Amino acid sequence: MITWLDLPTDHPFGIHHLPYGVFSVGGPPRVGVRIGDLVLDAGAVAAVGRDAGLVGDGPDLASAWQTRSLNAFLDLGRPAWTTAREWLTEILTDEVHRAGVEPHLLPLSDVTLHLPIEVADYVDFYASENHASNVGQIFRPDSPALPANWKHLPIGYHGRSGTVVVSGTEVVRPRGQRKAPADPAPSFGPSLRLDIEAELGYVIGGPTELGSSVSVGDAEDHLFGVVLLNDWSARDIQAWEYVPLGPFLGKSFATSISAWVTPLDALRAARVPLPGQTEPPVLPYLAGEATGFDIHLEVDLNGTVVSRPEYAGMYWAPAQMLAHLTVNGASVRSGDLLGSGTVSGPEKGARGSLLELTWNGTEPLTLADGTCRGFLEDGDTVTMKGWAPGPNGARIALGEVSGTIRPAR
Ligand SMILES: O=C(O)/C=C/C(=O)CC(=O)CC(=O)O
Numbered sequence: 001m002i003t004w005l006d007l008p009t010d011h012p013f014g015i016h017h018l019p020y021g022v023f024s025v026g027g028p029p030r031v032g033v034r035i036g037d038l039v040l041d042a043g044a045v046a047a048v049g050r051d052a053g054l055v056g057d058g059p060d061l062a063s064a065w066q067t068r069s070l071n072a073f074l075d076l077g078r079p080a081w082t083t084a085r086e087w088l089t090e091i092l093t094d095e096v097h098r099a100g101v102e103p104h105l106l107p108l109s110d111v112t113l114h115l116p117i118e119v120a121d122y123v124d125f126y127a128s129e130n131h132a133s134n135v136g137q138i139f140r141p142d143s144p145a146l147p148a149n150w151k152h153l154p155i156g157y158h159g160r161s162g163t164v165v166v167s168g169t170e171v172v173r174p175r176g177q178r179k180a181p182a183d184p185a186p187s188f189g190p191s192l193r194l195d196i197e198a199e200l201g202y203v204i205g206g207p208t209e210l211g212s213s214v215s216v217g218d219a220e221d222h223l224f225g226v227v228l229l230n231d232w233s234a235r236d237i238q239a240w241e242y243v244p245l246g247p248f249l250g251k252s253f254a255t256s257i258s259a260w261v262t263p264l265d266a267l268r269a270a271r272v273p274l275p276g277q278t279e280p281p282v283l284p285y286l287a288g289e290a291t292g293f294d295i296h297l298e299v300d301l302n303g304t305v306v307s308r309p310e311y312a313g314m315y316w317a318p319a320q321m322l323a324h325l326t327v328n329g330a331s332v333r334s335g336d337l338l339g340s341g342t343v344s345g346p347e348k349g350a351r352g353s354l355l356e357l358t359w360n361g362t363e364p365l366t367l368a369d370g371t372c373r374g375f376l377e378d379g380d381t382v383t384m385k386g387w388a389p390g391p392n393g394a395r396i397a398l399g400e401v402s403g404t405i406r407p408a409r
């Protein structure tokens with residue numbers, strides 16, 4: 001597949017990728033598709049196709065894309081996502097479309113990128129066995145590292161969708177209550193243990209009805225695509241507040257996602273079997289054809305790569321997470337966001353949080369500038385990147401997610 005754009009076939013944002021985002025250039029935000037270092041004004045070019053009668057009786061992509069989020073497009077469901085991807089591929093590869101499309105391509109450097117989805121409900125899972133057992137040892141040293149339910153169900157909690165922000169948004173250090181086990185009483189102030197969590201976020205589309213469930217086999221009809229996600233976490237606030245209802249203010253102040261949503265359809269070459277769920281076997285509603293993804297992550301703190309987590313090691317698949325989330329009859333909405341849980345590998349250099357990398361601050365990291373970190377300081381910038389294998393040896397780069405810490409107000 002060769003595009004008429006002047007683009008190497010192995011470009012990480014090549015014709016085999018085509019991630020969606022929302023951009024503006026002075027005017028109202030609208031849906032864009034990234035190709036190379038250009039952004040295609042997708043709604044404008046679809047309107048040209050529609051008005052010229054080229055798009056037939058298919059879904060009205062022009063209307064869905066001339067809006068300020070991906071939600072209307074997500075509402076159309078998987079058949080429309082497939083049609084859209086085929087059509088975009090055609091207009092970017094067949095030279096006959098060039099004159100009509102070229103005026104709607106803008107340099108990435110000229111546009112402002114926005115939060116790509118209006119986040120409906122946000123759920124964060126806990127799907128890495130290494131992460132769960134590390135945090136278990138740190139937070140609950142007198143209990144088994146993995147809770148008794150961990151291999152039977154994908155554990156999760158409902159988060160705060162209104163504080164999900166796009167890459168580049170500054171993060172204000174949260175204030176709150178904390179009490180270390182040895183402290184006689186709780187104290188209040190800016191978090192002293194501000195942390196990151198490297199995760200993938202799954203963007204849901206195709207709403208379901210209240211009372212119905214999505215099976216593992218049907219889950220990918222509702223899994224539109226993937227973002228990189230940083231679940232900023234205040235460990236001191238979290239450790240004191242979370243018993244018995246789970247994370248609350250320690251994680252609700254900001255969650256950052258990448259501006260680009262990589263469609264699941266672009267990740268065909270990245271599919272890998274799950275590491276294995278035979279001991280114990282999962283209940284029937286969680287069994288079935290579920291795969292993981294061979295996605296490589298990189299966490300950069302102020303210019304030093306501090307971790308390289310491997311998503312392929314995750315225990316629970318996104319299809320299982322969605323099946324579990326809906327098994328009680330809970331419905332999903334377009335724009336729902338599912339965090340995978342922190343991606344941590346077995347090696348120290350593959351842990352997805354500073355909590356684990358520094359073992360709760362007791363083993364600080366030394367950065368390239370010679371400074372040390374247990375947790376984040378004001379002014380620190382964290383950038384997460386990711387890539388997956390694409391077709392014919394090419395790579396697919398996920399959109400990066402970055403954020404800088406500002407002092408508490
Ligand atoms: O084990 C705990 O009490 C808490 C765990 C987390 O903070 C992790 C969480 O947000 C889920 C995840 O990212 O894996």
Ligand SMILES: [Ca+2]
Pocket residue numbers: 124125197199231339341342
């Ligand atoms: Ca998390």
Ligand SMILES: [Mg+2]
Pocket residue numbers: 159231232251252253254255
């Ligand atoms: Mg969060």
